[in-house]
Each structure stands twice: as C-alpha cells, then as structure tokens.
Amino acid sequence: MTRLDVPVSLRWSDLDAYGHVNNVAMLTLLEEARIEVFWRHPATADDSAVAGWPTAVIDAGPGAQTSTLVAGQQVEYLRPLAYRRHPVAVVMWIGHLGGASLDICYEVRDAPAGVEGETYARAITTLVLVDSATGAPRRIGQAERAAWEPYVEAPLELRRRR
DSSP states (O other): OOEEEEEEEOOOOGGTTTTTHHHHHHHHHHHHHHHHHBBBBOOOOOOOOOOOOTTOOOOTTTTOOOEEEEEEEEEEEOOOOOOOOOOOOEEEEEEESSSSSEEEEEEESSTTTTSSEEEEEEEEEEEEEEETTTBBOOOOHHHHHHHHHGGSOOOOOOOOOO
C-alpha cells in the first residue's frame, strides 16, 4: 500500500464562526494537496534542489497543453478540525485510474499514514485531464499512467446517508 503524505498548513482564515475549519476551506486544503502532488513545479535559479513528488507529472502552468478539471467531489466529515500551528497530514492515493480521469482519495489526519491518529475528513475527487486548446477530455498518457499506477489501491468507500 503506497500512499502520499502531504503536510498542509492551516490558515486562521480557514476557521468559521464555530472555531473549526469551514467545509469550503476543507475543499481548499484538498486542492492544495492535489496541486502539490500532481502538478509539476519548475525549479527556479534560487531553488534548484526542489524535491518533487514522483506523481507530479502534469504541466499545469501558464500556456500548458493540459488543464485539470474537477468533475465531482464527495466529502465525509468525521470530526471538527480546529486551528493548529502544525500542518495536518493529507494522505492521498488513487482509487481509480481511468482513460481520461482519476479518482483521488484523501484522508485529512493529524498524523501521516501508518501512524495512529485522528481522521477529520475523508474525500474523493474525480479529476479529468482536458486538452487546453480544445476543451475536450484527453487520455492519460503513458508517462502519467506510469507515475500514478504505484499509488492505485482500493477506492475509498464513503458512508451513504439516506
């Protein structure tokens, strides 16, 4: 089981009137982790030793040929997440790797995967790769598939509420 542990810092502005991370801010935390893990970050002259994620193979900068679009999201909130000075661990894996889309699974935790701790939220995002010029979905390429396949495991099963 290979998962990605992404530390994400909370901001004071993430809190709502109840003193915990707002549901919209939780989606932003997931987005920040997703961008860190899947978008390629170019090295700069003063930051040449950037250690990238092995999954960061999407060129999503200005003028990129590929865009990523969120096709759907589901979030299951398990307990309130209050402000903290140390980052939360956003544990990620791929629950489904399709032709032009992937399902990204998350657990927002106070400790990395494999370490006992509290889980605050679990979520799934369906991400579609899109050709920037045409706006049409495009197939996942060989390099992307090779980078992502080691992180594919059983999809997250969220509780259904009736």
